[in-house]
Amino acid sequence: MNSLAEAEAQKAVGRRPAIHSLYVRITHWINAVAMLIMIGSGWQIYNASPLFPFTFPSEVTLGGWLAGGLLWHFAAMWVLAANGLVYLVAGLVTGRLRRKLLPVSARSVMADLAVALTGRLSHADLSVYNAVQKLLYLGVLVAGLVIVASGLAVWKPVQLRPLAVLFGGYEGARLVHFFAMAFIALFLVVHVVMALLVPRSLRAMVLGR
Ligand code: HEM
Structure with missing residues (x-):
């Protein structure tokens, strides 16, 4: 390709709309850091009063002890909630969330899933999510809402009594909070493996293209 054609091709790439707009990339990475802090500190808090007959290894917990874990958890929760609100409101107002994640059917x-399991899933157009991605992203958004709501119920079960009642009281809210965490942690493992398997998608979530 001669240099003029090359310059034209580069200009065309520059004009192409970004795969992920700037607000999506910023909120995605703030969310990723906040989620990791919430999970690590949450495991620290859990270890002080386990719901099940196991605890999390201290190497993967954050805060050093119960009070340290609580401080991290309460600091990052505002970042997580405010950032999530920006992502949701912007996505709903611009119609982006609907365009990207809907429709999705069982069929x-x-x-x-069948195509993916036989290794034939196309990643040619990164601006369009496949149905499995849509379902997982919708699922993790719902889990995000549930984990914040149940967390508020565990934090202030008296002041936010109707919310706590919705989850079956304080103990119920704790259980729901735990299982929402488990879903998000599992999602995260699958999500990061997929991102590493298709590094172009990671690049697009960093640079936009
Ligand atoms: C820390 C490691 C993470 C990495 C490396 C990562 C990577 C990525 C990449 C590459 C994409 C774009 C996928 C594509 O274009 O096919 C993406 C999208 C997405 N990620 Fe992550 N992610 C991480 C953490 C998280 C966490 C913690 C959550 C939520 C709990 C999350 C939720 C999402 C959602 C909902 C989307 C779709 C965003 C949209 O288009 O609106 N990610 N991620």
């Missing part, structure tokens, strides 16, 4: 999920 399309099964079809894309």
Whole structure:
């Protein structure tokens, strides 16, 4: 390709709309850091009063002891909630969330899952999510809402009594909070493996293209 054609091709790439707009990338990475802090500090808090007959290894917990874990948890929760609100409101107002994540049907999920499991899923157009991605992203957004709501109920069960009642009281809210965490942690493992398997998608979530 001669240098003029090369320059034209580069200009065309520059004009192409970003795969992920700036607000999506910023809120995504703030969310990733805040989530990791919430999970690590949450495991520290859990270890002080375990719900189940196991605790988390101290190497993967944050804060050093119960009070340290609580401080990290309460600091990062505001970042997580405010950042999540920006992402949700911007996504709803611009219609981006609907365009990107809907529609999704059981039939399309099964079809894309079958294609993915045989290694034939196309990653040619990163601006369009496949049905399995749509379902997982919708699932983790719902889990995000549930974990914040149940967390508020555990934090202030008396002041926010109707919310706590919704989860079956304080103990129920603790259980729901734990299982929402488990879902998000599992999602995170699968999500990071997929991102590493398709490094172009990681680049797009950093640089936009
Ligand atoms: C820390 C490690 C993480 C990495 C490396 C990562 C990587 C990525 C990448 C590459 C994409 C774009 C996927 C594509 O274009 O096909 C993406 C999208 C997404 N990620 Fe992550 N992510 C991380 C953490 C998280 C966490 C903690 C959550 C939520 C709990 C999350 C939720 C999402 C969602 C909902 C999308 C879709 C965003 C949209 O288009 O609106 N990610 N992630």
